[in-house]
Amino acid sequence: SQTIHQWPATLVQPVGSPLSLECTVEGTSNPNLYWYRQAAGRGLQLLFYSVGIGQISSEVPQNLSASRPQDRQFILSSKKLLLSDSGFYLCATNSGAGNTIYFGEGSWLTVV
Amino acid sequence: GQQLNQSPQSMFIQEGEDVSMNCTSSSIFNTWLWYKQDPGEGPVLLIALYKAGELTSNGRLTAQFGITRKDSFLNISASIPSDVGIYFCAINAGGTSYGKLTFGQGTILTVHP
Numbered sequence: 001s002q003t004i005h006q007w008p009a010t011l012v013q014p015v016g017s018p019l020s021l022e023c024t025v026e027g028t029s030n031p032n033l034y035w036y037r038q039a040a041g042r043g044l045q046l047l048f049y050s051v052g053i054g055q056i057s058s059e060v061p062q063n064l065s066a067s068r069p070q071d072r073q074f075i076l077s078s079k080k081l082l083l084s085d086s087g088f089y090l091c092a093t094n095s096g097a098g099n100t101i102y103f104g105e106g107s108w109l110t111v112v
Numbered sequence: 113g114q115q116l117n118q119s120p121q122s123m124f125i126q127e128g129e130d131v132s133m134n135c136t137s138s139s140i141f142n143t144w145l146w147y148k149q150d151p152g153e154g155p156v157l158l159i160a161l162y163k164a165g166e167l168t169s170n171g172r173l174t175a176q177f178g179i180t181r182k183d184s185f186l187n188i189s190a191s192i193p194s195d196v197g198i199y200f201c202a203i204n205a206g207g208t209s210y211g212k213l214t215f216g217q218g219t220i221l222t223v224h225p
Contacts, residue, residue, distance in 0.1 A: 004154075034211045044155070044200070044215045059212075090154050094211045101145070101202075101211045103154030 002027040004104035006091050012110045019064075019078040021107045023091030026072065031093040033074040034101075035066055038088040050074060086111045118201050118216030125191055126224050133219045134185040135201035143204035144177050144184040145213065150197045158199075159186070191223050 003026045013019060025031050035047045046059045048066035056066050063082050067075045074091055091104040118135045125131060135144070143162055147155035159170050161177035161184060168175055174187045188195055201216040 032211050042198070042218045044213070046212055046214075049212060092154075092211055100157060100160055101213060102157070106152070106154045108152070 002031065002093060002102060004091055004093060004102060006089075006104040006107050008107060009105065010108045012112060013081050015083055015111055016080045019076070019081050019085070019109070021076040021089055021091075021109070023074040023076075023104055024072055025074075025093050028072070028093070030071060033068065034092040035074065035076050036090040036092060036103075038090060038106075039086075044090065048076070081109075081111045083111050085109065116201060116203060116214060116216040118219060120219055121217065122220040122222070124222045124224065127191060127193060129191055131188040131191055131195070131221060132185060133199060133201075134183060135216045136183040137203065138182070140181040141203040142181070144175070145202040145204065146173075146175050146184070146186045147200045147202060147215075148197050149200065149218075155200060188221075191221075193223050193225055196221055196223050 005024050007022055032051050034049045036044045037047050038044045048056055048058055050056050050068040053068055053071055063085055064076060064078050086109055089107045089109060092101050094101045116135050116137050145160050146158045148158050149155040158173055159168050159175040161168055161175055164177055164181045165179050166177040172189045177184055184201055198218045198220050200218050202213040204213060
């Protein structure tokens with residue numbers, strides 16, 4: 001079964017600073033990858049998804065961007081963080097024939 | 113986009129009691145999922161439902177996919193302290209990307225020993 005790794009686990013960044021959150025997946029090839037955000041411990045919102053290298057779809061307008069430089073690597077970035085970017089960011093994947101979605105451990109971002 | 117109404121928003125129960133929560137939508141879906149999230153961790157899939165009317169159990173958990181395909185419920189029997197967490201229903205947007213999930217608002221469960 002696949003394993004999802006996210007880092008860093010926790011991040012405190014000042015407003016206006018850049019951001020890079022990384023997600024890697026093991027145990028699968030050609031996975032679909034997703035970035036979700038969870039604010040205030042309730043409700044996950046899909047931000048981006050990718051069906052292959054270099055293919056990124058954005059679900060909501062925002063201050064963030066995503067990239068997929070390798071098959072099993074998904075990166076969430078920002079050039080200038082806003083206070084509203086604070087939250088719990090989760091990488092997810094579904095692969096193989098099933099439509100079961102698995103989440104990583106998450107990355108806590110606090111923008112101060 | 114789709115919206116799910118999940119209730120109750122929170123529950124405070126005694127250990128040993130049974131728990132029931134549900135989700136409804138205005139649209140028909142082919143997949144209902146139930147996740148549990150512990151504090152500071154990613155959600156973990158509990159039960160996945162793929163057929164209308166399907167009733168599936170996972171230990172003390174039972175979930176059903178409503179006949180109308182617009183609702184689902186999750187029951188937890190004989191609750192224990194480790195059941196504490198946030199429970200989310202989710203539906204699958206389908207199409208070419210099954211991971212495009214829409215989540216309910218969550219049910220916060222507190223279990224008193």
